[in-house]
Amino acid sequence: MPGSKWRKWDLHFHTQTSYDHQSKTTTDQEIVDKLVSCGVEVIAITDHNTIDVARIRNLQKLGKGRLTVLPGIEFLSDSRADDPIHFIAIFDEDCKLDYIWGELKHNTSLKKIEGEGKKHNEVYCELPSTIEKIKELGGIVTIHAGSKSNSFERITHAIPHGMAQKEDIARLVDIFELGKEKDFEAYAQMVLPHVLSTTGKSMPTIICSDNHDVNSYSVKQNLWIKAEPTFEGLKQILYEPSYRVYVGQEPPINPLRSIDKVVFDFPENCEFEGEPFCFSGRLELDFSPNFTCIIGGRGTGKSTLLNLIHEKLKPSENIFFRSKKIKGADGKVIDISECVKIDNDDDDKQIEFLSQNEIEEFAQNYSKLTNAIYSRLLKSDIDGSIETLEEALKNDLLKYRLNTIVITRLNSLNKDVLQKRKEKASYQKIVDSFSSPEYKELSQAVQNATKVYGDFLKGKETFIKLGTDLSELIKALGSRPTENYFDQETARIVSEIKSSLTKSSEGEIIKAEEQLTALENTIAVKQAELRQFLSDKGVTSENLNDISNAAIIISGLEGEIAEKEKEITSLEENLKNFDKEKLKKSSIEYKEKLEIKIRTISEILENIDNKSVKPISLHLDFDMEAARQAIFDNFKSLFEGRINQSAHKGDGILKELLFTINPEDIIDRDTMLVALKSHSSSSAAKLFLIDLFAEASNFEAYKWLCERNLLDYASFRKINVFYDGRPVDSSSFGQRCTAVLVILLLLGNNPIIIDEPEAHLDSLLIANYLVDVLKKSKQSRQIIFATHNANFVINGDAEYIHILANDETTGKTQIHSTTIENPKTKETLVSLEGGKDAFYKRETKYQFKK
Known part of the structure; x- marks a missing residue:
């Protein structure tokens, strides 16, 4: 699986260099082999008060391609209760380690080891100044917390300024290393919210082996981090502690349905709309099971790429390729299904695809939105009760019709x-x-x-x-x-x-x-x-x-x-x-079950805790307008022979007369005939209906037809969307689009592909709310965006990014795949917002201060 993915990390590990290591004869090769056999992909070497540069470089050499070795060091702090607090510095795998070690051992209390002949376990470093030095050298800091020995939790509130001291420490460090799995619940409920409220920091919590003998290597629980196996990958947990870190026996389960690999294999020199086709030749593209973003300048083929996938999975459904064709050098139309392979075409992919501006269509077409919500509702109907009731209703409707x-x-x-x-x-x-x-x-x-x-x-x-x-x-x-x-x-x-x-x-x-x-x-x-x-x-x-x-x-x-x-x-x-009441009962049961399910998913939307967006709610309704149209169409079909023999012209007056009494208000034939006769029309349609309903059986059939359609919640269900308590169609267009995107992302678990979802959405809303929706939703469904908006890519924490660019020589699209944590493509990602200079100019102009 490409991109940022779950890997097993251990950020607290001692080698033979630590003074208290329990097996001095262990070799570096044995360390690497043991860790690899345990599935560890990233290890931080954190020997006590020392960095063994030569050993770390050797471990990196031995682990190349199998195990990333991060340099680190474990300090003893002068901040203490009964025992000194332990904290750890971790550095980039490619850092200038000799320089870093020199700075630390000469500019912290570690200089006492050489200068005063102190033992490694006799030196205590001043916490703030040492951390300041670590940060200056580009490192990050973890601290023992929870029930772990030498934890800063040992500073009790009874000690003067104890709580204040803890808060100051929390401001300094980057990560809490807990000692036991049971600590996590307490920290999540009490400590982390307090730290967030007092320091503004969302702190990652981890658990590590603190191993001192690789021959007996074990962990209290596995630490999983979703990132590239690099120091830059590790830094991402500082920004996304909720979604990038997990402690458990196995990593979180990826979304059940996903597109993993797409292979485009079009003939060379084929054309699209008279121009060289940008994806001619062979191209393989991988996708994260969570969130993949496709970025690039206009005209680089982002939309074309997504539409090719859609056309492959849903032939003839894609509007983009309905009129536009790819042609070979011989002028013949190329069959897209033959040139695009998705996961070797091994299984049937159920996806949702939203083309450019299709979110607008959902915002304007309640029927389309109703169907989208209903399909998601069925997916959440674990026991299949809704489908069962719908099938029963349809069977009763059929009997009624017959x-x-x-x-x-x-x-x-x-x-x-x-x-x-x-x-x-x-x-x-x-x-x-x-x-x-x-x-x-x-x-x-x-x-x-x-x-x-x-x-x-x-x-x-x-x-x-x-x-x-x-x-x-x-x-x-x-x-x-x-x-x-x-x-x-x-x-x-x-x-x-x-x-x-x-x-x-x-x-x-x-x-x-x-x-x-x-x-x-x-x-x-x-x-x-x-x-x-x-x-x-x-x-x-x-x-x-x-x-x-x-x-x-x-x-x-x-x-x-x-x-x-x-x-x-x-x-x-x-x-x-025939029991007419049976249909009524089936209709009521289906409606009530539907209302319960809609209420359940509506609560998810109503409980949105974000100031940037108002509560969204869903309510079941009956589409009376559509039902009346169906009644009229059914009437014409039922009495087609008589209508054809009549002298009336046009459906307009016939429909008006037929609905002189609304279908839902019909009582009996006499009332209907009186209403028809008293209508001001003198058309042939009026005489036709009076003559038709003069026969009791014809009126009875029409009445049955009306009753059947008015009980057909399966065909005429309508899910109304409310934004801040008002019908969404009375909200602004931007609010409607927001509500639609939130519903489409939060409800459902099929892969969803959206081409430029940012249309009609303001950047503030995307940054302050929609990225959080995105991060939550991608845990349970695959999301693929083609976008120009950096908030979706960066703040949405995309696991994989495809950067598209035009090759001016060949006219083909070149694709470079990367991750947020890849330093080689950072400039390209920054360019989504105008580049680094644009950031600095905005910072100066707006006088931003943290």
């Missing part, structure tokens, strides 16, 4: 049955017009044969469909291992079905087909006899077909009527048994 359609279907069926009965009655009159027994006998014979034939034919169709459906089902199930009861039972049932399908006798099927043919012949013979009878009676040729076919038509109509009445009975039974 029953709405049933109402219109019943109306249609009843009309069909009425029409079929009239047709049957007409043909029955024809049949009844002949009273001859012979005619009645022949006519009845035709009807009977036709009915038997119809039933026979329907049975055949049912048989064939059943066989086809069962065969397709068996094929869809496929073959599965029978390792458990359910699979075994499935296999048994499938086997029995297959057996049943093959048991149908081919001979019996042929016999049934012959019977079907015989019935066809019987109908033909009986119909011919009937026609002959009618002809003999002098029926004209014009009437012969009507009369001779009447019996067959009557039989067919009776069959159709029976089928439709059967369907009517079934549908009426379904409506009768």
Whole structure:
């Protein structure tokens, strides 16, 4: 993993040079090998009152590439209670160590060792002056604290000026070294807040081995520091003690989802919008699992880089590449997905991507913001209860919708049955017009044969469909291992079905087909006899077909009527048994659960403790406007046939008339018709609706349609955002953008990529608040920014930084990857704010004083 990452450090370690080392025969190689085997990546050599320059240089040589060795020294202070307080100086691994050691041993009380022949454990250094010298030489200072021996905690409050002395010491030193893990809680709750309030310093607390024999190397607990394994990396904990230091058996867990490596591999000489493509050729880019910043001048390709990642992960979703294309030397469009690999394309990446100015869209589009909040809410729904309730609600909504359609279907069926009965009655009159027994006998014979034939034919169709459906089902199930009861039972049932399908006798099927043919012949013979009878009676040729076919038509109509009445009975039974209250209950349960979850995440936003930003809160609402539009669209779909046949023109007046009574206020059909009739419009749409709702079933279907949509919180949930107690849309645009960015960063754990998040945000707000949001959020989610704002990069404590620059010769983008603590790129990072001179000029002009 590149950039600043968690490494195991030990900032208090003694070598054989210390007067009280317990194994003088230990070699430097053994020290390095032991520490490396224990996973230590950085060690500070802190021998008592001495710096063994030669040994430290040798240890650095032996540990090169495996173990960073920081020079240090442990002092005994003249400030004391019963015992002298111990404090430690640590210096840069590349410092002029001979010079530093010379300054310390000649300009502190250490000079007594050579000048007065004092032993190393008999020299006590004056705390303030020695620390001043250490700082002058570029070092940092740790002091024993907590329950550790020789701790400054031994200065009790009972001693005159004891508390004041502690506060003075806290002002001087940089780091507290605690003796036991249990000390950390007390320090976090009491000491550190007091130090912060009295000195203005946020003090890091660490724990170290204080080892005097590497052969028995152990620690009370591991010290993890997130930094490059350098002295400059160590200095970062002075600025970010909460996020750069951790004490525990294992380091903090990185965000679960992340982009680790992106490989761009585009053909050489490809073009983008008629210009050489800045990322042609091969380029590999690593990302921190926490916070990565992409910086560089305008036109260096920052946005292009992020959009390439988005297009790869969400093909066709990226607006940037929707119209702009990368083309090869042959003029053909290059497929981005083939030229960009993300973590070897091994897994499906779920990311959030916000292009330039997209935060503005969230600030202006409540629907987009609602969906973003809801997706985060689902991620926090550990037991899946919201999704379960939403699924139940959707199922009930579907049943409600189907029953709405049933109402219109019943109306249609009843009309069909009425029409079929009239047709049957007409043909029955024809049949009844002949009273001859012979005619009645022949006519009845035709009807009977036709009915038997119809039933026979329907049975055949049912048989064939059943066989086809069962065969397709068996094929869809496929073959599965029978390792458990359910699979075994499935296999048994499938086997029995297959057996049943093959048991149908081919001979019996042929016999049934012959019977079907015989019935066809019987109908033909009986119909011919009937026609002959009618002809003999002098029926004209014009009437012969009507009369001779009447019996067959009557039989067919009776069959159709029976089928439709059967369907009517079934549908009426379904409506009768349908529980409308179940949908109401599902809607209420879903809404209430949603409100609880929203209240929970709202509390996170409401409890923002920062003067630069007002409390943000979330509230669940119902999007009535969207629901009404859906009701109108559903109405047009449900009555499409009738609407197409009507004479009205345009949806505007139709919608106005339909909502003469708001959907949520509908009571009954009579009230609706009165409202429609009293409307001042004289349009065809008015007459259409009056005519439509004159049929009770049509109004009932519309009423059901309204009820269903008004209970659909799944489709029409609306999460309102409030800023300082007011709807966010009544706040300033900058406040809206602030609220949006805070919500998007604090809620959710998928990687989030934002192109220039600073748009519409003032620098003071970023520096005083948003960087804190960023530092908190990056502990649980990966964040990638392309930015020009130094506050995000430096004060946001980016773990990894990619600096983009144009190569004027090739036109390609060059990328230099670095960290905040890398001294080689410090000037470049400072240039984000105009360079070092700009800082000095502002300091002089504004007369800043610490």
